[in-house]
Amino acid sequence: MTAEQAGMFTRCPGCQAVYELRARLLAEAAGVVRCGSCGKTFNSLSELFEHRPDQSDEALRGEGMPPLLEHVELRQAELPVAFEPVPDEIETDDLFTEPTPPGGDSIVRRHFWPALSAVLLVLLLIQLWALWQTPGSPIARWLGSSVQPDAALDPNQTVQIVSRDMHPHPSLDDAVIVSTSLRNQAETAIPFPVIEFRFYDASQQVLGVRRVTPEEYIQDREALERGLAAGRIMPLVLEFVIGTSDPAGFQMRFH
Template identity: 30%
Template sequence: MYTQCPECLTVYKLEAELLVHACGCVRCSHCDVVFNALGTLAEQLPPEPFTRLAEHALDREPPTAEVAVFRPRPAAEVASDGLEASPLVEDDIADAETGEDFSQLTFTPRFAKRKRRSWHTAAWASVCTVLILGLGAQLAWAKRDVLIADATIGPILETGCAMIGCHLPLVSDPSRLRLLARDVEQHPSVTDGLLITASVRNDASFAQPYPVVTIVLSDASGRRLAMRRFQPEDYVGDASARSRGLASGVTTAMVFEVQDPGQRAVAFAFSFE
């Protein structure tokens, strides 16, 4: 609120509490004149330039305060017989005498009022949610091999992908491939060729890509005579089968064609990469 000294026309900014002490009278700090601040009290200043604030007449009839929000109950009085009089009966009598009904009056504290959330708050919350979901998706993609290989999370992801029609990437774990049987024999159509067959089972709880198979032929003393590494396309001709990989718990037969290193080759070994 603002007020103006009537002598030097200095405009001051005031708080309501300052007007209580002297019933609206204040002292000008410039010319030391005491004046009634209520005479030119204004909530906002007029547009500049201005000389005087609008003056208010202070001799009018006081306005009536009509909107009541609270009235304290009177203290309980002791009746002549020593019993306390009921304050509820006294309030009803007082209301009947004054003709006012406060039965429907409610009092709401200022702190109980709910503040409306602006669209800025909702937009900021939505942006934060999207960023958190994006970060979670990036972390899940970075750790996809660990999640797919997990015995608990992997089947859940596989079921979810089957429902929406997607395919989980294959996770390689050669340590869970078990060689069940192997055999070597003379190639039926190639004179100096050998035909090596192996039966392999995927003991993992998830599908694996076909491994890189290394076959080593050695003599009786364990000296290596020949070695070859077979890529999946060397022993699996079906491209769709290669893309599906080895399903969990499935046993497959692998057939390899190698050149016969001679009579000295008496042992062979498999390894998976």
């Protein structure tokens, strides 16, 4: 098979170098490749061609949502149900053949309904408690809305950094991705903090400072009002464009 028949090519947006795509290497890199000529990292799927392109050729562009695959709708036939009619001449009392001691029937009826009501009440309380312990349930939101976060607590004392990591952005040369997990160590809910990120180079010089407000990393307005619950761990993944040299490390503070 010739290169023109292979059917998949990509072109570096930096130096216009053309490369033939291999399915195995493309899958390992998730579409992100580095140009062997100029060293630029780019998404090869955004510069995709069916044939080896010339300099004036345009890359393939999608037109919207992918097509839906048709499938056969599975329908289960309704199962037949047979009913046997009860003869009219059979009385209700005739269905009970065991003899009832004198006064026994009234005693059973007198204690049956209170016992059944108590069992149903216990089951209802267990179900409400389970819904209360389920995050996001209507009961949890209703009960949690009455608990206001304690704004007097210092977030630098109550917020614990469980984990943090920084790695280069897969498609932007001047950006990094920061992933971190934060935990509320307080016994009550606290407001979501403003997080300050300071990026440093290898010589510990500050490359840039960025403050991220709760509205930027929390989209749910009700969650913002409830705050960060006690003991709750909150994972965050944020992108930052540095614009200068690559940062060697970063520091986090809370306000």
